[in-house]
Amino acid sequence: MHMADALISPAVGGTMLAAAAGTAAYAIKKTQNTLDEKKIPLMGIMAAFVFAAQMINFSIPGTGSSGHLGGGLLLAIILGPYAGFLAMSSVLIIQALFFADGGLLALGCNIMNLGFFTCFITYPLIFKPLTCHNLSVKKLTSASIIAAVLGLQLGAFSVVLETLISGKTELPFLTFVTLMQPIHLAIGIVEGIVTAAVVSYVFNARPEIIKTAFNSSLIPANHTIKRVTAVLAISAVITGGMFSWFASSNPDGLEWAMGKTAGTSELEAPEGIHDTAASLQNKIALMPDYNFLRAAEHDSQENDETWPAVNAGTSAAGILGGISVLILAVVIGITGILFRKIKSKTV
Numbered sequence: 001m002h003m004a005d006a007l008i009s010p011a012v013g014g015t016m017l018a019a020a021a022g023t024a025a026y027a028i029k030k031t032q033n034t035l036d037e038k039k040i041p042l043m044g045i046m047a048a049f050v051f052a053a054q055m056i057n058f059s060i061p062g063t064g065s066s067g068h069l070g071g072g073l074l075l076a077i078i079l080g081p082y083a084g085f086l087a088m089s090s091v092l093i094i095q096a097l098f099f100a101d102g103g104l105l106a107l108g109c110n111i112m113n114l115g116f117f118t119c120f121i122t123y124p125l126i127f128k129p130l131t132c133h134n135l136s137v138k139k140l141t142s143a144s145i146i147a148a149v150l151g152l153q154l155g156a157f158s159v160v161l162e163t164l165i166s167g168k169t170e171l172p173f174l175t176f177v178t179l180m181q182p183i184h185l186a187i188g189i190v191e192g193i194v195t196a197a198v199v200s201y202v203f204n205a206r207p208e209i210i211k212t213a214f215n216s217s218l219i220p221a222n223h224t225i226k227r228v229t230a231v232l233a234i235s236a237v238i239t240g241g242m243f244s245w246f247a248s249s250n251p252d253g254l255e256w257a258m259g260k261t262a263g264t265s266e267l268e269a270p271e272g273i274h275d276t277a278a279s280l281q282n283k284i285a286l287m288p289d290y291n292f293l294r295a296a297e298h299d300s301q302e303n304d305e306t307w308p309a310v311n312a313g314t315s316a317a318g319i320l321g322g323i324s325v326l327i328l329a330v331v332i333g334i335t336g337i338l339f340r341k342i343k344s345k346t347v
Contacts, residue, residue, distance in 0.1 A: 005103030017108030067187030072118030240318020
């Protein structure tokens with residue numbers, strides 16, 4: 001559900017970028033009081049895991065479409081809403097800058113659509129009430145599925161509204177929304193199941209991770225989460241380095257809905273700031289389409305449909321991208337901790 005720049009106007013893109021920046025600043029401020037230092041490595045690993053998981057598109061039977069994990073809800077459950085939003089932002093920033101996945105002008109839209117609704121709406125208003133402050137695997141599973149579905153529905157509807165406000169007449173509101181919501185319902189169910197599986201593993205292995213995120217408290221001094229962090233790190237490497245070969249080649253839910261509505265999954269971008277953003281992205285994207293530059297250009301010309309797509313470039317993108325996301329998320333987490341320590345010294 002990564003939006004391209006052609007889908008939005010500069011006004012919408014700028015407004016949403018400002019909203020995303022403001023929300024991130026607020027989240028960084030809140031992490032000064034809510035982020036456990038023990039969770040900073042986990043924050044980076046979870047961001048890397050979500051990055052890798054998003055590379056795997058799964059087919060939606062009978063539609064010719066595909067979907068991928070959003071990950072915002074999973075990050076909120078494991079890390080708490082504020083650190084979760086920052087981790088999600090790290091994923092989307094690296095994707096846009098280095099892999100040309102999602103437009104630069106649309107970066108704010110993507111951060112809000114995939115991060116805000118899950119971390120700040122469905123996590124506190126759906127997930128937490130459904131667990132009733134009495135955590136169990138059964139409650140975590142049902143709450144994860146319901147919250148994931150609703151979060152993706154809100155994100156998909158936001159995409160439709162953003163194109164409507166941007167004046168994209170190629171995507172009439174009623175037709176577009178009628179296609180976007182059902183396809184993302186199917187994607188949301190799969191995301192909910194994956195989220196529930198990961199959350200259940202973490203809860204069974206180290207329940208204090210979920211509990212402290214739930215209550216914005218610190219992990220007890222005599223508890224360690226190194227084993228869970230290591231397992232998730234290994235999972236991120238395997239997912240990005242190997243499982244990404246098995247991604248579906250079908251268009252994702254957004255592209256599918258666009259194709260059914262406008263007859264094409266790629267709208268023509270207007271001149272001006274869109275050209276500037278595209279030119280900048282082309283210069284800084286080291287591995288567009290999650291592949292080596294020359295290989296990506298060759299694939300776009302040859303349209304190779306082999307599956308599984310065993311590709312060293314894809315594996316490298318998964319691993320290097322995961323490392324980049326990990327570093328950015330950890331730096332953001334450390335920033336919040338440093339602010340807290342500086343503040344405590346000045347009081």
